[in-house]
Amino acid sequence: MLCAIPIEIAMRELDGVLYLALHLAARGLPTLLGERMVNRYVLSSGKPVIYFDSDQDVSVNTAVLASGGVVLNLNPEGLNQWGRDEVVDNHLRILSCVSRICAWGDHQARLFRSRMPEDKADLVTVTGYPSFDLACRKFLPYYRDESLVRQHGEDYTLINTSFTCNHVMGFDYYISMLGRMKEWRIYKDEGFMNFMRRTAKYQRQLLEPFAELARRLAIRFPERHVIIRPHPVENMDFYRDRTRDLPNVFVDRSGSVRNWIASAGAVVHHDCTTGLEALLMGKPLIQYRPIFDEELAAPLVSHLGAPAANAEEVISLAADTGQAAFGGAQCEALQPHFANLRQNASRVIADLAASYAARGPETWLPRPPGLWESLSCWRKYASKLLRARQPGRNGRKVRYALAKFPRTSLEEIRNRIERMRSVEPDLPRVDVEHLTLNTFLVKPEARLEGAHGASPSA
The missing domain is CATH 3.40.50 (Rossmann fold)
Known part of the structure; x- marks a missing residue:
């Protein structure tokens, strides 16, 4: 068949x-x-x-x-x-x-x-x-991107963010849009929506600390690059506006995140699935938690990596990009999942x-x-390309759809x-x-x- x-x-x-x-x-x-x-x-x-x-x-x-x-x-x-x-x-x-x-x-x-x-x-x-069959050290050569290595080296710090509250179309508009889709009727459930709003409020408290962390790392290690890679739904301008004066900070989500993980010196996240991928791929992983709510942080991935409560602890962990990856026991704990x-x-x-x-x-x-x-x-594809040039939310919506594939x-x-x-x-x-x-x-x-x-x- x-x-x-x-x-x-x-x-x-x-x-x-x-x-x-x-x-x-x-x-x-x-x-x-x-x-x-x-x-x-x-x-x-x-x-x-x-x-x-x-x-x-x-x-x-x-x-x-x-x-x-x-x-x-x-x-x-x-x-x-x-x-x-x-x-x-x-x-x-x-x-x-x-x-x-x-x-x-x-x-x-x-x-x-x-x-x-x-x-x-x-x-x-x-x-x-199937995707996680490839998230392992054996497939590091598959994901290695020589163009990234030439541009950023192999000791850069990769900061992955996954904050839906920072949605490119606006959080409220995004969840309203999902609620209109038949496969996402869960976004009409009031109990779930209350949870999502509380989660968004929690995430908003993390946005500025993550942008500030990128600044601190860039200033502390001026010879290294700091890459902020936002989730595909996020508004990248939030991070660009706060780091554009630093020549060794790059806000970039082009290509597969695994290409970036494969040649990174260390990976930082809060409760992002990319933290799981970095752990499985054998990379030093840091879980940055300037604030932490056990209920609102994603329960599985928010415990992956070496925890750091402030920027200084992250800097200390990221100082030696040649360190052995830490996570053998954490990988063992992932077996049931x-x-x-x-x-x-x-x-x-x-x-x-x-x-x-x-x-x-x-x-x-x-x-x-x-x-x-x-x-x-x-013709439909060409129409999307034209509509993607529109200003405002309509253009952002079409660009978001095109970026999916x-x-x-x-x-x-x-x-x-x-x-x-x-x-x-x-x-x-x-x-x-x-x-x-x-x-x-x-x-x-x-x-x-x-x-x-x-x-x-x-």
């Missing part, structure tokens, strides 16, 4: 999806992956697929099952940050239209099962998440998909769209795959076809016999 994996945020998901696609190809399964056109192909074809649900869209999942397909929920957010009942219940809206739920770890699986009817508990399988620490998630998920494919119908392969469909796709070429996809294969030579060779904008087909090198195709309007 054809596997179909939609991607929302390329920087967060693309590498893991490509790695999973290689493991699926090793089992003879082709994978359709990319942006919004993936769902267009799936829904318009009416043909069965193994669909990797990432946003709990009941209408899409129902259509996939109705066509004889399979729905495997593989959510890129997980539930390791917040175990609140509202969050779990929002995730489990798909119980009536899912074949299997892939949990990141035993802890997440327990959260799911605690809110599920007993006769549904078997829907949950502990797999891990991340099955990747004991198994290869992509291999487990690919085996699960293959078990469904073995009793499924014949594989079909999507074709590039026709001329008019292709022109329509590119920048235009990606066939050469870039092939390059990423070959670099993965250079780290793991046992990964299979594959053919990659560019179907349309940010939409690709990855299939085993030996083409499937008897496969038939379909365009997105079929």
